[in-house]
Structure formats: structure tokens, C-alpha cells
Amino acid sequence: MIPVEYYLVLSAFMFTTGVIGVLIRRNAIVLFMSIELMLNSANLTFVTFASFLGDSAGQVFIFFVMTVAAAEAAVGLAIMIALFRNKQTLNADEVNVLKW
Amino acid sequence: MVINTIFNSFHLIGPEIAVALLLLAVVIFDLAFPKNKKFLPWLTITGIIVAGFLTVKQYSLESGFVFESGNTQGLIVIDNFAFFFKLLILGVSLLIILFSVSSEELKNCYDRAGEYYTLITGMILGMFFMVSTVDLITLYISIELVSFSSYVLAGFIKKSKRSSEAGLKYIIYGAVASGIMLFGISLVFGYTGTTNFYQINHIVVHSLSPDFLLSLAFILIFVGFGYKISAVPFHFWTPDVYEGAPTTITAYLSVASKAAGFALLIRFVKIIFFTGIDENGYWILSKAFNWSYLLIIISVLTMTVGNFAALWQNNVKRMLAYSSIAHAGYMLAALTMLSEQGLLAIVVYFVVYGLTNLGAFYIVLLIHNKTGSEEIDDYDGLGYQMPLMGVAMTILLVSLTGLPPTAGFIGKLYVFISILDAPHYTLAVIVALNSVVSLYYYVRIIKHLYLNNPKVEREFTFPVTQTILVLVLTIPVIILGLYFGPLLEMGKVSLRMFGF
């Protein structure tokens, strides 16, 4: 059996990748992909602990998170389309009517 | 039997059920009568009043878990603390819907009015769960429910660049913050093996020294709260979203969703870390994580950054956005004390701040209706052209500054009392100096209203309904400033949380 630490390290790695992606990438779609990565790393942690602790609450949580992630993508893409119609860009640096 | 328990506890979530039905009703009404959109706000208001009625009815109930059966703990609780915040949220929502009716900005999206009210109802539902949750799962879901509705609402005016940009920025920051929080939650779950606050409390109580993993997890979770209450350094979205979003939504976010965020943060801290309470009303918290330090740093940063950034703003909405960050800082300062007095201060502050901030945003909205601008330079001499609005705005700004004889002073007074009771002199002085800084930019608006001469000679008239709404918000600000006994009693009652 693979030790629990392996899963946790992997999920920590995924989480860090997600955070770094959010920090350095500027395209809104890529930002969203990075965010998905963060959510999925949390999911991995949940599954790991759920199976490790034998508690199904973690598994239940994942279903909620997956729903939320789907909703997030839907809302995010809708907003992006609205913005793209106005500005013809999805680069976060060019979205600057409001000063950052 | 589980099924029986579920049926028996239905009446406990009466208000939530009412709000959920309202949400459906709005959607169905919008689909069934696409021509009669002007009835939508009144339908929503009716629903809110019904939910309010059901909430008030719960007041006499004993605190109890909902969906409790055997050894499984419930997900939400009903207690006075939640009761207070629910009523606050309903009141604010009611006012926001009335604001929306008079907003010219939203008239351009008249054909999508159905979505607008649906989403507001969705936010109410989310906030209801936020203020009463005692489980990490409901915590996450309710925050997301509120967030998604508000993302769409912030970007609601699709044709406006400002608005859609606000929506995008909001969702990116929001999603990152909630992702970080979720990771924190997963760590807490791994550490404790449960998602229920009370059960986490049983485990956390026993730790005698700060634990690295747990501390990390709580800091990650705090990011989510910090984002919801727009505490520095998680505030970057606030000015942009507040400026870009429709003014009604800005006002809503600045009061209701901030209140829900605070309620959740307070409940989280108090229930999970509670080990006892001393005779002066100070909480004895578990040593697993030192909240006091974190909160002091965050609160000082929040109020200072908010106030100083507001000094340079020329857009009134943006200025009020920074001012609302600063106000969150004052409230965090009271929370820092981790005492019943601090909690009382926050509760009182929220009532006062809610009234005042809503009023200020409403007048900004009305001025925008007439002049089409939120720039401070376009406010020159408006005090003479719209006398009543000018006076009301002055009173509200004085109240935001925290000067007597307005309600804002009472809020500040309580924050000071709670801080000096500890006593924490440095923090008190920092709050005082911050108020002086805030005076400068609030007075700057008054200066433009009255001391600068108008650029164009014009007269404005407002419909009676709008005038009445302004008075409804302004007069209590004065009355509560002079007679706040009842507010205090209500606040004291609202402090009681389930299990304490």
C-alpha cells in the first residue's frame, strides 16, 4: 500500500503549482485552470484522509467541491464572454478600466 | 428514525425554506409572465417579509441542532447570534431591493430583472446558511453560494466595461481565496477526522501548544474569511468590484455579505477554540492557534490601508469601498479582544454601519441617477441643488467618521470600550488616529457638496418615495446616536451562541 504521505506530498505539489500559476499567468482561462488545480489538490487530500481515516465525510465533501468547481467554471466563463465582448481581450493586464 | 427526525426539524429551517421557495417563485414568475417584470421586486419583498416573519417566530425556540439524529451532529444551528444576523441580512436585502427599483443603472438591464432578483435571493439563502453553519461542508457550500451569486451580480451590467471587469476580478480573487480555504479545510479534516465545529473543538481543546500543521490550516481558512470581509491583505478585489458593480450590489456586498462573513468568522473562532470564559467575559481559547496576534496584525493593517488609500480616491464609490475596508478593520479590532464586550461592539457596529453605509451608497446612487457621475469633482455645490440629499449625506458621512451626535459615534464608542476594557492602549490610539485620517476624506465629500461652488446651475427634484427612503435611513442614524439603549439590549441578547 502506498503510504499516505505520498498522496499528501502530491496534493501539496498540485496546490503549490496552482498558486504559482495564479500568481504568474495573466490569461484569464489559464488562471481558471490553475484554480481548478488548487481545488483538485484539496480533493485529493480529502480522498486520502477519507480512506486513511475510514470516514466517508471526506468523500461527501468531494462531490460538493466538484459541483462547486463546475459552477465556478460556468460562471467564470460566462463573465469572461461578457468581458471579451466589451474588450476583445482576456489578458488580466489589459483589463484595466478600474485601476488595480 | 432518521426520516422522522428530518420531518420534525423542518420547522427549524422555516426561514431557509421560505427563501428557497422564494427563489423558485421568482424564477417561475419570470418565466410565466415575461411582460410583468415590474412586479418582481414586490414579489421578492413579500417573500423576504414572510421569511422575516418565520425568523422572528423562531426567536422563542430553544437553540437546537437541525437534522440531529443519534450520534451524528447537525450542520446548522439556530441561536440568537444567527437570529440577529439573519434579521440584519433580511433588513438589508429589503432595502437593497427598494434601492434597485429606483436605480437608473439597472433600468438598462430591465429584461434581465428576473435573474437579478433570483440571484439576490440566492445570496440571502447563502448568507442564512453562513451565519448558522457549524460544519465545514456547509461553511464551504454557503460561502460559494453567496460568492457565485455576487460574481454574477457584480458583472450584471453586461454592456458596461466597468461592470464586467469587476465581475471577472471578483471571480478570480474569490475563486483563489476559496481554493486556498478549501485546502485548509482539507487539512483540518485530515487532522481531526471530522467536519463538525463542536467535534473539532473536542480535539483542539487538548492541544497545549501551537501545532504547525493546524496553524497553517487555520491561516489558509482565514484567507477565505479575510476575503469575504475584505481584510487587508485579501482586499485587492474590493475597490475594483465596489467601483465597477452596480451601486445597489456594492451597497449589498459592503454590508450584508460582510456581516455574514463576520458572523461566520466569529462563530468559527469561538466554537472551535473555546475552552472557557472568565468572569469578565474574556474567552479562554485553545492554545492550538494564537488568534489574537493574527487578528491584531490584520486589523491594524486593514484599517490603516483602508483609510490611507481612501485619501487619494476621486471616485466616491471607490472611496466608500476603501472606507468600508477601514470599517472592517475597526470591527476586527473589537474582535481582537476575543471577549463578549468585543462581540457586543461588533454587533452594535454592524447595525450602525449598515444603516449609514446603505444610506451613503443610496445617495451616491441617486446622484448618479441625476448626474451620471460618481466623480467627487462632479459633486461640487450639489448640497445646494439637492438640499435634503445634501443634509442627509452630511449626516451619514459624519456618522461614518464616528462623530457625535450620530450613530457612528456609538459604534466607535463600543469599539473603544471593548478595547480599553482589555486594556489595549496602543490599539485604541491606532483606532483613534485612523478615525482622524478618515475624517479628512469624509469631510472632503462634504467640502465638495457645500464649500465648492456648483459648475452648472441646476435644480434636482426627487420622487417622494426616494426621499422617504433616504429619511428612513438618515433619521435613525441621529436617533440611535442619542438614544441607543434599545440597540444595546438587543445586542446583548444576540450574543448567545448555541452551546454556551
Added chain:
Amino acid sequence: MENNIITSVLLFVPLVGAMLVLLFPQKNAPLIRFWGLFVSLVTFVVSMVIYTGFDPSVSGFQFVHKIAWIPSLNITYYLGIDGLSILLILLTTFITPLSLISSWKSTGHKVKEFTFFMLLLEVGMLGVFLSLDIFLFYIFWEAMLIPMYFIIGIWGGKRRIYASVKFFIFTMAGSLVMLVAMIWLAVYASEQLGSFTTNLLDLYKVGPNVPHNIQSWMFLAFTLSFAIKVPLFPLHTWLPDAHVEAPTAGSVILAGVLLKMGTYGLIRFCLPLFPQSSIQFAPYISVLAIIGIIYGALVAMVQSDMKKLVAYSSVAHLGFVVLGIFAFTEEAMQGAIIQMVNHGLSTGALFLLVGVIYERTHTREIADYGGIAKIVPVYATALMFTSLSSIGLPGLNGFIGEFLILLGTFKSSVLGNWWFAVFATSGVIFAAVYLLWMYQRVCFGKVTHDKLNKLEDLNTRELVTLLPIFVFIVWIGIYPSTFLRLSEVFSNSLINYIMKI
């Protein structure tokens, strides 16, 4: 103690009057002016009723009106009058109608708002002097800033916005620090007395027991707030700006009453609440006061603007008052109290006179005048008379106050050094120099500008505003005991109380 409603009447007459002003039609300016004057005169009559009923031989508060307000915090609506406040209340109700008359012509626009704010200001000032509850006091203390901000900001001169914001922020910075100290004291009282209280008389019992190092901080916090209001050197920089930019009526109120709130606060709060710290810090504050006296006089000397000159002379005069307060002798305390009144009368009159001539020529530069004594003899006489009173010529009011303060300072055991008195005396001489020099340049010599030949002398309205002040200037100068007896018992008991501790 029986409740006496008359103090509340005094407070509510101008408040109700101010609210009623809002109902008047904007166009009917004379009606609004008469209404404002009427209300302020009624207030004056009420204060005279209080004066006649006031018993100077009683120590402690009279005409007490106390109602429970916020029971859970033990906050009360608590008003009362003693030997200190009676004089200042009379001064307030006396100066307000005069400044309203003085602004009859000069505030041409927005008369309604002006009258409203002036009456509101009167409420605030009276409230400050009447309150015996620190919560109530603080409300009036802060609420008064708002009308003053508008009076300077709307009807002021060219740099009015800068001046009004500066005034607002300076005062507010001080008072928030005071608020922190007040709340701390009230919280401390809850440990000592068993309940949170803002009742000043209860706090008097608590204050002296505060541990020494904290007491110093509390004292400094209160003093900072009051010192800004006085203004004590080096916190005076807002004053010249505010005075120069304010309209005449605003300047008169500012000099006549507002500045007294600072010194009043020192006597009412700092001394009895923190007696040990007061004595400890007395030498330092006295040094600042003396620097203020000399600095104010020297700076006044080189001013080219008449109003600025008078403003700096205020800094010097109030230095005397502060010196008198912190000498801790009965004479000096009496002198300080009477000097507060004197300064209100003399400086008020000086501002009125500067305002009168400014209305005619629209300049306050001393260089723009010369030889006007021949053209406007009555005005020149009035100016001479007022200047002499401000200088402290024996026989006029200023002499009494300054003499008592110097005498008290000389004898002071707390200061323990007669150099304080010596340096302060030099201020009297300087005052003579700058005022008489200004007088000489303005009134004597050849008529320097042709325009001045058309200058009109004082009219009846202006005489009506000035004569009552002159009556009191002479009265206090010749027979001061009418006024001194009011504050005698108060000064005795306060000094005894402090020296005992």
C-alpha cells in the same frame, strides 16, 4: 438634589430656535435675521434668570438637571452650573446676539444656513459648559465642530477651505485621544465603583486614585485635546488660519467663546480628575504658556494683516490664562477665570472693529490704512478703547485679570520660581507695543489713501454691538468683584482640594 429644568431650557431654546429657522422661507432674509436675534436674546434672558438665582456662596453645582439616559452604561443627561461655568455661560449668551447683529450686512448670502449654524453653535457651546457627564460633554464638544466647520468654510475668506479643514482635523485629532482617555477612565471607574460610569462627579472620586504612570498619560491625553483648543504653543497653528479666514461673526465666537472651552476643560477636567499629574506637569505647561505669551506677542508685532495680529494676540492672552490655571493659587485661578471673560470681550470687540472696517474697504492690510482718526473719529476712539483694554490698562478689564494672574504666579508654591511671573510680565509690555503700533499706523499720520476719505464712521447697528461690550469692559475694570465673587468659592475649593492631595 432637586431637578431644575432651567438649565435644559437654556440649552433647548437655541436648539429649537435653530430647528425652526429651517422652516422659514429662504428669501425672507430680514425675518430670519430677526428670528435668530430674537432666539439668542431669549437665551440671554434665560441665562440672566439663572444668574439672578445663582448663589455664589455655595460650592458645588446648582440648577442641576439629571435624567437617566442609557441606564445600562450609567450614562446620564446631567447638567449643572457652578462658579466657573456661570461666567462662561453668560459670556456665551452675551456674545452670540452681538455677533449675529455684527453679521447683519456681511453675510449676504445663505442667511438661513448661517443663522441655523450660529444657533447650533450656541447650543454646542452652552452644552459644553453645562454638561456634568463626560459622555454628554463629548457629544457637545464634537458636535460643535460641524457648525464651525461650515461657518468658516462657507462664509469665510479666500483660503477658507484650507482653514476649515485644518481647524476640523486639529481639533478632532486631539479630541479622539481624549475620547480614548475618557473611556479608559469610565472603564477604570467600573473597577473602582463597581459600575461603568460617565458621571463627572463620580469620576472626580476615581481620578486621583489612578496609578501614577497611567494618570500621567490620561492627563496628557486630556490636556492635548484642550491645549489644541486653547491653543497652547506649539499647537496654535490652526488658530491664525481659522481666524483670518472666518467671517467676523465666526471670529468673534471663536475668540470670544470657543477658545475658552479649552481653558474651561483644563479647569473642569484635567485639574480635579488628575491632581497629582497636574501638579507634576504644571511647570512644563507653564513654560509652554509663557513661550506662547512671548511668541504670540512677537509674531503679532510683525503681522501686516490686522486680523492675524489680533489672532496672535489671542495666543498670547490665552497663555496668561493657562499660566494662571497651572499656578495653583487662588488669585491666579480667579484671575484666569476673569481673564477668560476679559479676553472674550476685548478680543471679540477687536475682531468686531476689524470686521467693521473690512466691510467698508475690503482690506485688512495695515499698510492700506493711515490717518483714519480724522475721518472716522468714533471708530478710532472705539479702537483705542478696545486696544487699551486688551493691553491691560489699569481701570479697564484686562488689567484685573493679568494682575491677579501675575500676582498668583509670583506667589505660586507649585511653580516655586518668580521668573515665571517676570517673563510673563514682559508679555504685557509687548502687548502694548504691537497694539499701539498697529493703532498708530492705522489711525494717526497723514491719510495715505484717497479712498479712505470716503470712509463712513460707525453706524447705529455697529454701536449697538460695541457699546454693551464697552460697558462690561469698564465694569470689570472698575468694580470686578461683581464677577469675581461668582467664581470665588469655586476657586477656593478647587485649589484647596488639589493642594490637599
